[in-house]
Amino acid sequence: MTNSVYFDYAATTPVSPDVLKVMIPYFSEIFGNPSSIHQWGQSAEAVLEKARSRCGKVLNIPSENVIFTSGGTESDNFAMRGCAFSRRKLYGADEIVISPVEHDAVSKTAIQLRDEFGFVLKILPVDQFGMVDPDTVRNLLTKKTAIVSVIYGNNEIGTINPIAEIGRICQEQNIPFHSDAVQAAAHLPMDMVRDHLNLISIGAHKMYGPKGVGLLGLNSISDLLPVQTGGGQENHKRAGTQNIPLIIGLAEAFYLAQNNIEERNARFSYLRDRLICKILHEISGSQLTGHPTRRLPNHASFVFDGIDGNRLLMYLDARGFACSSGSACKVGSPSPSGVLLALGIQPELALGSLRITLGDKSTEMQVDALVQALAESIQRMRK
Amino acid sequence: MKAGLKEKVVVGMSGGVDSSVAALLLKQQGYDVTGIMLRLWTEPGKECENSCCTPEAMTAARRVASMLEIPFYVIDARDLFRKEIVEFFFDGYRSGITPNPCVRCNQVIRWGFFLQETQNLGASYLATGHYARLEQGRDGRIILKKGLDEGKDQSYVLSGLTQEQLRATILPIGDLEKRVVRDIARNFNLPTAEKKDSQDLCFLAGDDYRHFLRRMVPEILEPGPIVDVNGKKLGEHTGLPEYTIGQRKGLGAIQEPYYVLRKEIETNSLVIGKKEELGSDTFFIETMNWISDISTSFPEKAEVKIRYKAPAVPASISLRGNGAICVKFDNKIRDITPGQQAVLYDGDVCLGGGIISQVAYK
Ligand SMILES: Cc1ncc(COP(=O)(O)O)c(C=O)c1O
Numbered sequence: 213m214t215n216s217v218y219f220d221y222a223a224t225t226p227v228s229p230d231v232l233k234v235m236i237p238y239f240s241e242i243f244g245n246p247s248s249i250h251q252w253g254q255s256a257e258a259v260l261e262k263a264r265s266r267c268g269k270v271l272n273i274p275s276e277n278v279i280f281t282s283g284g285t286e287s288d289n290f291a292m293r294g295c296a297f298s299r300r301k302l303y304g305a306d307e308i309v310i311s312p313v314e315h316d317a318v319s320k321t322a323i324q325l326r327d328e329f330g331f332v333l334k335i336l337p338v339d340q341f342g343m344v345d346p347d348t349v350r351n352l353l354t355k356k357t358a359i360v361s362v363i364y365g366n367n368e369i370g371t372i373n374p375i376a377e378i379g380r381i382c383q384e385q386n387i388p389f390h391s392d393a394v395q396a397a398a399h400l401p402m403d404m405v406r407d408h409l410n411l412i413s414i415g416a417h418k419m420y421g422p423k424g425v426g427l428l429g430l431n432s433i434s435d436l437l438p439v440q441t442g443g444g445q446e447n448h449k450r451a452g453t454q455n456i457p458l459i460i461g462l463a464e465a466f467y468l469a470q471n472n473i474e475e476r477n478a479r480f481s482y483l484r485d486r487l488i489c490k491i492l493h494e495i496s497g498s499q500l501t502g503h504p505t506r507r508l509p510n511h512a513s514f515v516f517d518g519i520d521g522n523r524l525l526m527y528l529d530a531r532g533f534a535c536s537s538g539s540a541c542k543v544g545s546p547s548p549s550g551v552l553l554a555l556g557i558q559p560e561l562a563l564g565s566l567r568i569t570l571g572d573k574s575t576e577m578q579v580d581a582l583v584q585a586l587a588e589s590i591q592r593m594r595k
Numbered sequence: 596m597k598a599g600l601k602e603k604v605v606v607g608m609s610g611g612v613d614s615s616v617a618a619l620l621l622k623q624q625g626y627d628v629t630g631i632m633l634r635l636w637t638e639p640g641k642e643c644e645n646s647c648c649t650p651e652a653m654t655a656a657r658r659v660a661s662m663l664e665i666p667f668y669v670i671d672a673r674d675l676f677r678k679e680i681v682e683f684f685f686d687g688y689r690s691g692i693t694p695n696p697c698v699r700c701n702q703v704i705r706w707g708f709f710l711q712e713t714q715n716l717g718a719s720y721l722a723t724g725h726y727a728r729l730e731q732g733r734d735g736r737i738i739l740k741k742g743l744d745e746g747k748d749q750s751y752v753l754s755g756l757t758q759e760q761l762r763a764t765i766l767p768i769g770d771l772e773k774r775v776v777r778d779i780a781r782n783f784n785l786p787t788a789e790k791k792d793s794q795d796l797c798f799l800a801g802d803d804y805r806h807f808l809r810r811m812v813p814e815i816l817e818p819g820p821i822v823d824v825n826g827k828k829l830g831e832h833t834g835l836p837e838y839t840i841g842q843r844k845g846l847g848a849i850q851e852p853y854y855v856l857r858k859e860i861e862t863n864s865l866v867i868g869k870k871e872e873l874g875s876d877t878f879f880i881e882t883m884n885w886i887s888d889i890s891t892s893f894p895e896k897a898e899v900k901i902r903y904k905a906p907a908v909p910a911s912i913s914l915r916g917n918g919a920i921c922v923k924f925d926n927k928i929r930d931i932t933p934g935q936q937a938v939l940y941d942g943d944v945c946l947g948g949g950i951i952s953q954v955a956y957k
Contacts, residue, residue, distance in 0.1 A: 523712075526668040530629065530716040543653055544634030544669030592715045 216532045217578050221418075221510060221571035222367055222395060223536055228420040228572075231464045235422065238457035245453055247443065256456055263463035270470050271412065271429045272403040279446045280459050283426040284394035284415030288317035290428050290439050290450065291390040291411040292361060296325050298437040299358035299388070307332045309352050309360040312554035313342045313369070315392055317413075318361050319550075331358070341503035342369045342555050346377040357387045364412075365396030368538045368551045368567065369502030370511030372400065379408030388435065394418055394426070398469045399477060399509050405429050411436075414466065416458070420572070421465025425458035476572075480509035483570050483579050487512045490583045495590055501552060501565065510570040513538075515557060519564035519593055522546045527589035533582050538565040601627040604720045604765060605713035607705060608632050608660065608667070610652025613724030613768055615659040615787040616776045620767040621722055622663050629718065630660040630667040633709060636677040638807065641800040655787050662785065670712060672704060679703050681798060688808060688836035689815045691860030692934030695903075696796060698755045698948070706760040720765045725749045727945075728769035729761060737761040739886050739945040744772040751903050754938040754948030755884050805837050819863035821846065824856065824872060832865040841873065841930030854929070857956065874927035875956055880937055880949035881919045887946045894946055897939040899924070901931050901951065907940050920949075 227235075238259065244252030246260045261275070268275035281287045292308070299305040308322050312335050326333040334352050336344050344362050353360070360382050365372050375391050382389035390411040393402065398419035405412050415426035430436065433447060442451030484507075492498055497517030516524070521537035522544070528535050538549030548562035568582065606618040608630040621628045632653060653669065660667030680696050680703075687694025705723070713721045726742030727750040737758055742748040756764075768776050780788035799807050809816060816834030823829055830846070832838065835858045838845075842855045846867060853867045878901075887894075893914060898907035899922055910924045922937060931954045938948035 520671065523670060526631075526670070527716060529666065529668075542657075542669060543650065544632065544671040545673070546671060589715075 216529070216534055217582065218534050218571065219568045219574070219578075219582060220534050220536045221574075222508075222567065222569035224417045224423065225398075225420045225571055227417075227422050227461065228465065228468065230468065231421055231461050234464045235457040235461040238460055242456075246456065247445065247453065259460060260454055260456060263459050266463040266467055267414075267427055267429070270402055270466055271405040272407075273405050273429055273431055276447055277430040277433055279428045279430070279449050280454055280462070281426045281428055281450060282424055282455075283417070284315075284392065284413055285317040287394075287413035287415070287426045287428040288315065288361075288390075288392055289321050290436075291413060292318060292321040292325065292359060293439050294436040294449075295359040295388050295390065295411065296329075296331055298435050300331075301437070302435070303358075305356045305358035306330065307334060307354060307356045308358055309334045309336060309349070311336045311338055311344050311362045311373070313338055313366055313371075313551045314361065314363050315367055315394070318363070318390075318392055322361070332356075336362070338554055340555055341506075342366055342371045342501075342551065343503060343506070344373050344378060346374055346381055349378050350381050353382070353385050353387055357385075359388050359390055361390040361392070363395075364391045364393040365400060365508045365511075366502060366551070367395045368549060368565075369513050369555070370507035371502040372396065372506045372508065376404060376408045379404075382410075383408070395508060395511075397466065399473065399480070401473060402466075402470060406431050414462075416462035416465050419465050419469040422458050422461040425455060425462045427462065477509040480570055483574055483576060484509060484512050486576065487568060487570075487579050487583065490580070491586065494583060494587050499561075501555065501557070508569075510574075511567070512569070513565065513567045515552065515561050516564040516566065516590055517561065519590060520546070521563055521565045523593060524564070524566060524586075524589060527593065528582075528585060531585040531589065533585055535582075536567040536569070538562070538567065601625060602720070603627040603629065603716075603718040604722050605629050605631050605716060605718040606665075606722045607709065607724075608656040609724070609793070610649075610654075610656040610659075610787060610790070611724065611793060612777060612780050612785070612787045612790050613726070615656070615724070615785050616771075616779050617722055617724040617767040618659065618663055618665065619779065619783060619785070621765065622665060624767075626720075628663070628665045629716065630656065630663075630665050631709075631713070632656050632667070632669045633672045633676075633704070634669050635704075635797060636673040636681060637798055637800055638811070641802075655790070658786050662783070670709070672708060675708055676700070676704060676798070684796075685808075685812050685815065687934050689812070691835055691858045693839065693932045694934045695936045695950075696798075697752045697903075698936045701752055702755045706756050706764070710760060710763060714763070720763055722765040722767055724768055725753060725766050726769055726773070727753055727766055728943075729764060729766055734888065736888055737886075740769075740943045741940070741945065743770045744774075747773050750940075750945040751900055751936065751938050751948070754886065754936060754945055756886070757884070758886065761886070808834075808836055817863055819865065821865045821867055824866060824868050829853075829867065835860070835863065835865060838865055839930070840932045857954070874929040875931055875954045876924045876927045877921065877955040878931050878937070878951050879915070879919055879921050879953045879955070881917075881952035883918060883920050883947055883949040885947040887941075887944065889946075894939065894941060897941055897946055900938045900940070901928065902935050907938075912939065919952075 244256035246257035264278045265275040267278045325331040388410040392413045394415045397414045412429040417423040438449050501513045548559040552562035604626045608614045680700050684696045726747040728740040730738045732738050741750045820828045821830040821832050838855050854873045856866045856868045899910045900907045910922045913921045937951050939946040
């Protein structure tokens with residue numbers, strides 16, 4: 213493991229030393245419960261609220277509109293369920309609109325709302341790059357639409373959706389718009405929530421923060437049924453004693469990720485495009501998945517003709533490169549990814565998918581070595 | 596071996612105690628070990644009962660791998676297994692024989708596809724938890740020997756392998772007794788230490804092969820006549836695959852102690868007879884896989900196993916045209932069955948094996 217090169221930053225990132233440093237005191241030194249009356253509680257509450265306000269600033273929303281959660285999955289669940297139930301109760305709205313390329317945290321929640329709670333689920337079309345055309349959103353909206361959810365930067369294929377345009381259309385009709393920005397938050401400016409989005413999901417561990425913490429950002433605090441009930445924490449929206457050290461880590465990681473975005477992205481895009489060019493050139497039967505340019509700067513994804521993606525990951529791992537695949541399955545029964553199928557890719561081909569995601573430690577030399585290992589692996593597998 | 600670089604070995608892990616200990620021993624011997632489980636085919640809906648690749652077995656293997664700090668992967672071989680082994684199983688019964696899918700699986704899946712895969716991964720060896728031993732002879736050939744624990748010996752199922760395949764193989768537990776293997780597993784707190792031995796064919800998932808055939812290929816179970824050696828009809832059978840040679844029970848209304856003597860595929864008839872008529876002392880192997888070198892001295896005598904759990908019985912061996920061999924026992928054996936693997940031994944040494952192609956009846 214020690215001499216393996218990590219190319220799976222979309223799966224998770226290491227906690228950066230700067231982030232870790234600010235978290236440490238809040239495990240054992242400043243450990244109070246922010247709901248307590250005494251001074252121990254007060255100090256905890258102070259840092260909690262400071263973290264909240266930092267996150268609010270990045271998102272350009274009031275800090276009380278930041279709800280801390282246990283991560284991207286919970287934020288997605290909370291947005292979908294909280295909004296759907298509340299809007300149905302208030303306005304009888306019982307339709308949910310999502311794209312076919314959502315993360316499971318959104319799509320499986322929507323499916324449960326349909327199958328167990330009687331909502332109607334409408335799926336937007338996407339183009340061959342997995343991108344939503346804002347005009348098609350308009351076509352699906354009705355007076356009964358409870359929520360629209362479209363992923364910002366796609367975890368599997370990297371494509372970036374036109375969130376502002378979609379937001380504007382939803383706004384015209386006063387329909388809440390949610391976006392899963394778990395992948396996007398590390399790379400794209402997040403200060404447009406107040407203008408274009410009603411709900412946004414963020415997770416810390418994709419941007420050099422700790423696992424198990426995230427947030428749901430709102431542009432207004434109403435219209436959201438609490439999904440987790442108990443004490444009155446998080447503005448009565450999400451009960452449970454807050455995990456202070458993790459929240460501190462999230463706030464720091466988010467702030468750092470949103471700093472120097474352009475400089476970092478220039479470096480990432482250069483490496484990404486080099487990777488894409490080389491692979492498409494040097495490996496026959498290879499195809500880029502997702503948009504060629506409107507994609508996350510650290511994200512390259514492919515399908516290869518006649519290749520079992522799972523085996524490919526094993527070959528690469530054995531050669532010292534850690535990557536991922538849309539059909540990744542640890543139990544040896546891969547099925548083609550729904551996201552790739554939604555782009556019109558044939559199931560056979562979709563089984564041969566590979567995702568390579570770059571991070572702050574990635575270098576040009578590593579990228580070149582990876583391409584070579586990939587070419588060799590694929591050549592062997594095709595024999 | 597390059598200086599400073601440990602040799603890489605892939606261990607086929609099944610989630611059982613034997614392959615777990617095999618991996619452990621290799622790790623202790625200083626190899627660079629990787630564990631791989633093959634995901635094999637199971638009848639849809641029965642995935643949880645397959646003896647080796649259940650989710651439970653997979654979790655167990657994964658835990659062992661993490662305790663040993665070795666990488667672990669699962670390779671999907673379901674389609675290949677279905678095509679090469681399950682179809683072979685059906686084809687065998689379709690043509691009136693009793694196939695041995697385990698021997699075949701070792702030839703084409705484990706030491707075919709899988710061995711190739713391990714070499715692609717840069718491994719010098721494939722290791723498994725079989726109870727059999729490999730040694731190198733003075734002439735450089737690999738010698739396959741019975742496992743030291745005779746009761747557990749699995750050289751039978753490896754008898755179809757070639758020199759080249761055996762040369763790339765390590766069998767780390769072949770010189771241990773099962774009892775010791777379990778003790779080692781217990782000492783290291785391996786979660787697989789108490790796992791029961793797997794039995795029967797993995798893809799049957801504990802079911803009777805007859806039920807499996809009825810569900811999957813009902814068309815090959817065609818009723819037909821039960822006849823005596825003179826061709827006189829005595830009753831009806833429910834499909835030849837449902838009977839095994841030497842079987843006494845389940846011959847329908849026939850009251851006297853009759854036994855299944857053989858199957859006649861051309862007429863779809865089941866030939867039965869009295870105990871005296873049962874058995875044969877001679878059979879043929881059309882395609883023999885010799886593991887030992889027969890070019891200098893042909894083994895005129897050998898001990899022969901006619902099925903996995905049968906005792907090794909002395910016989911004389913003679914060479915026929917086209918490399919076929921004839922095996923002749925001193926006395927009749929009641930259940931020599933076409934399609935099963937016959938394996939020849941000289942004491943502990945496995946000389947080779949091949950499928951019983953024909954049984955001589957007087
Ligand atoms: C787009 C997207 N949404 C949601 C999640 C889930 O986030 P978490 O792991 O924090 O629950 C992920 C990460 O796997 C993701 O990539």
